[in-house]
Amino acid sequence: MLTPVVIILKICENNLKKLVIFLFGGKGVNRRQFIKRALYGAGGTAVAISGFGALTKAAPKPALATATNEETTVFSSCEMCRNQCPVAVKVVDGKVSKIEGNPNDSGFGGVICARGNSGPSMLYDPQRLKKPMIRTGERGSGKYKEVSWDEAYTYIAEKVKELQQKYGGESVAFASRKGPHDWFFRAIGKGIGSPNIFSHEATCPMTRSVALHSMFGSEAIAADYGNAKYIVSVGRNWLEGIHVAQTRSIMKAIDNGAKIVVLDPRFSVTASKGEWIPIKGATDLAFVMAMANVIIADGTYDKDFIERYTSGFDKWQVEVKDKTPEWAEKETGIPKDTIIRIAREFVKHSPKAILDFGWRTGITPNDYQLRRAIMFVNMMMGNFEVPGGYYHKKYAAVLKKFPEMSSYAKTLGDIYQPAFPKPSTYRIDGTGIKGIPGQLIPEGDGAVSQIPESILTGQPYPIKGWFVHRFNPVISVTESDRIIEALKKLDLLVVCDIYMTDTAMFADVILPECSYLERYDKVFDMSGKTPKYVLRQPAVELVYPDTKPSWQIYKELAVKMGLGHYFPYEDMEEFISRQLAPAGLTLDYMKQKGVWTPEGMKPFYIRANDHTASLDDIVHRTDSKIEFYSEEVEEATKQGIPKYEQYPQPQEGEFRFVQGKVAVHTNAGTANVPVLNELMPENSLWINQESANKLGIREGEDIIISNGKYEHKGKAKVTQGIRPDTVFCYHGFGRISPGLKRAYGKGINGNKLINNVIGEVGNVCTSMSFVTVKKA
C-alpha cells in the first residue's frame, strides 16, 4: 500500500509546463504554479483559502439555479471567427449555457473549436460595447458620451452630407471584415456614391482569389483534403488556423494514411504532424517552380488533362526550364534531393494530391504569382474535379448545369435593391482599371491598406471619412502607427463593433452591434461538395438592450440619410423568408435544423467517373480553358506567366519577422474574450535557441524588437522550432485600447513592426520585414 500523501505532485508538471510554454511562450510556469495562479484568482489577488488540512470549506456552495431548468437547443451559426460553423446553442432559463456543433451537419459532426465553445463568455462579457457613443475628447483619448441611437444616426448623417458636399461621396471609405453584414453595410456606401468599399481580404486570402480568378474565371475553388493521400502545405497551418470542416478533413486524411509535408519557417502544430521543411522565407515560389521543373523533366505530368482542359502550358514549361532543383536549393535552402523526392511523391499520389493554395496569403509583393504557380502544379497533375484534389464549389447555380444533378439545385432568392448611383470617379486603389495591376484586384475586396495612404497623402484623392464594420485595421493591417496617424486626420470615423477595439477608440461615433447569439443574419450559402445553407438566429434576448443587429443599424441609419429605399424589408424574418422561398425552404424549417443540404446527395466531382468530362460549365476563361498563361495578367502586370522574383534575405544580426494563427484566438478579434484571454492572454516572440544564445537572450526574458522605424516590447520564447534567421509571433496581441481591459498592453502587435507596403495586386505583405532583437 502506498502512502498517498508522500506521493509527490511532480508527475505531470512537465507536460503542463510545456503547454504553458507552447501556448504562451512565457516564463516556465509549472503545474503547481498554474494551479496556484488559478486558485489565487485572476489578477493575482489572493482569494482566502483555508489552510491545508483545515476541516472547513473555503466558500459556501452557491445554489445552481439553472440545474433544475429545462435545456432547449437553438440551431444557429458561430461568429467567433469568420467561418460561420453551424452550432447548437444550449439555452437554460433564457441564458446560453453552452455551445456545441450542430449535429445536423455531417461535415462538422457536432464539433466546434475552442473559440466556438467560448461564445457564451463573449456574450455575457461586461466589457462589451453597450450604448452608442459620440466622442467628446481628443481622438484616442477614450472620452465619449453615451447617446441615443437617433442622436448617433443624426450626427453621422449630417457629417456625411457635409463631406459629400465638400469632397464628394468618394471621400468616404467603407471597410468591413467580409460577411453577411456587407449587404447592409455596403448599401450605405453605394447609396452615397462612394466607389471606395473594401473588405479585409487584402490582409488575408486575396492573392489566392486573384490567382484562382486568373486561371478558372472563378474564386469558388476548394480542396478535398479528406480524400487526399498527399498534402503539401506552403505555410498553411490547418491545425492552428482552425476551420473546423477543413481541420477535420486534414485529420481524416492523416488517419487514412495521407502524408503531410509542411513548408514553414516555424514548426507549427501542422508541421508536427508531418514532414517539416523549414524553408527560407519568401522563397516558396522557387520551390514550386522546381517541383514543376522536376515533373516536366520526368515527363510525368498529366498530358491528357493539360491538352484537354488548359491553355498556355508551353509558356510555363519555358519559364521553369532553368528552375532546377539545384537552383531552388540555393534559393530555398531545401536540399535538391528533398525537392525531387517531394515532387515525385506528389506525382505518385496524384490525382489524390494537394499542393495547398494557402489561406492567409500576401506573404510577398508578388504573392499572387506564387498562388498561381501552386495551382499550375496541381493542374499539371490533373488534380481537379476528382476525389482528393481540387474542385469547384457545387452551389445551386453550378448544379443546375448538370442534368443529373439539377434536382438538387435549389437557388436562394435575392432581395431587390434599386439601382445605386454610379460613382463619379475611380477607386483610390485603382481596382478594376485596365492596364494596371488594379485590373486584377477583386472588385468586392479592394486594397484596404490604400485607405490610410490616401488619408495621409491625399493621393490619388483625399479620403475624409471612414466607416469600419467589425474590422480592426489598427491591428489587422500592416504598420499600425501609420494607420493611427491616418485615423487622427479623418473628419469622420464611424466604427460598429461589439468591443471597444483599437480602431473604435479613435472613432467619432461608436455603434454597438449585438453579438451573433442575439441576432438574425442573411442566410449563408456555404456550399462545398454539395449545396448548403446555414441560418443564424437569436438564441437569447439582447443581453445589453441598447445594442442592435447590423441589418437594423444600417437600415435605420439609411432612413436618416434618405437612403431608406435601399433597405426594402421590414425585419429579418421577412428578409430571410424571401431569400428562402425560391429554394422551396421556409424560415421555420431552417430554425428547426439550422442547416439545409439536399437530402441524399453525394459529393459531386465532375471528373470522378469520366476523366474526359467537360469542365466548360465551371471554367470561365477563354474557350473554357484553365489558363496557365493569362492575357489578363499580362495586360495588368506584364507577367502572364509567373516570374521568380528574388527578395532580400535577412543580414547577419537581422531576422525575418513572420506571424501566424493560434487555435484559441481569431486574429484581431478575440484577445479580450474572457475564456480565451484566460487560456492565452499574450503572445511572445519565438526565437531559435542558437540565435538567442548569441544575443544572450533567455527564455521568458523581456526583449525589444525593432524594425528600424518602430520598436515593440515583448517576451522571448526560445525554441528549437524555428529557423535561426526568422522570428515569429502569433497575430492579434499587443492591444492598445484600454477598453479591452484584459488584453490591453499584453504581448506583441506584429503589425506595428511591418511597413505598409502594398503588394502588386493590392495585398498587404506580411513577411517582408526584418527586425533586430535585443534584451530589454
Add this chain to the structure above:
Amino acid sequence: MAKHYGMVIQIAKCIGCQACTVACKFQNKVPEGQYRTMSPAVGPIGTYPNVSMHFGKEACQMCQNALCVDVCPTKASHYDENGLVMVDADKCVGCRYCLAACPYDARFINKETGAADKYTFCFEERLSKGLQPACVSTCLGGSLSFGDVNDPNSDVAKILGKSKAEFRLSELGTKPRIYYIYDGVVK
C-alpha cells in the same frame, strides 16, 4: 460482462486545439482560472530542424485504486455504482488531502463551491443521459473516444484491439481508466 467505462486518447491525433478544455468549462461551470482538463504540448523536443511535438491530455485518470478515495476523511471522494471516482460536494470539507494524494495532480478546490473538483466524464450532465463527455463530442482532432471497454462493438474496444495502450504511472498500481495510445508519436 459488467460495464467498464474508459477513455482512449490517441495522442497522435490531438492537435492541442483546446476545444475540449473550453467545452468542459462550460459543461461543468468550472470557475474562471480553473480547469478539469487541458491538452498541453510536450515539446518541441529535439534540435532544430529535427524536432517533434505532441499533446497529452491532462485529466483525472479515474483510477480503480484511487488514492484520493483512500485518503478522504468524509467519504466525499468515492466510487459510484460504475466504479468511477466521484466527489460528493455536499460531503466535502475542503481539506485538500485528496489534492495532495492524487499522483496525477488532477484535483483542485473549486473556488465557487469550495469543494474538491475534477474531471468526471461529465457523468451527471451527459453520460447519464446517453451523451458522450463534452470533451469527446467536441474533439476536433478526433483524438478522444469514450465508452464501455468490455463491449466489443464500442469504439474504445475497437481502438484498443488494434493499438497498444499505456497507463500513466502504471507502476503505482492505481489502475486508471484513461488509456493513452502513442502510436505514431516520437516521445
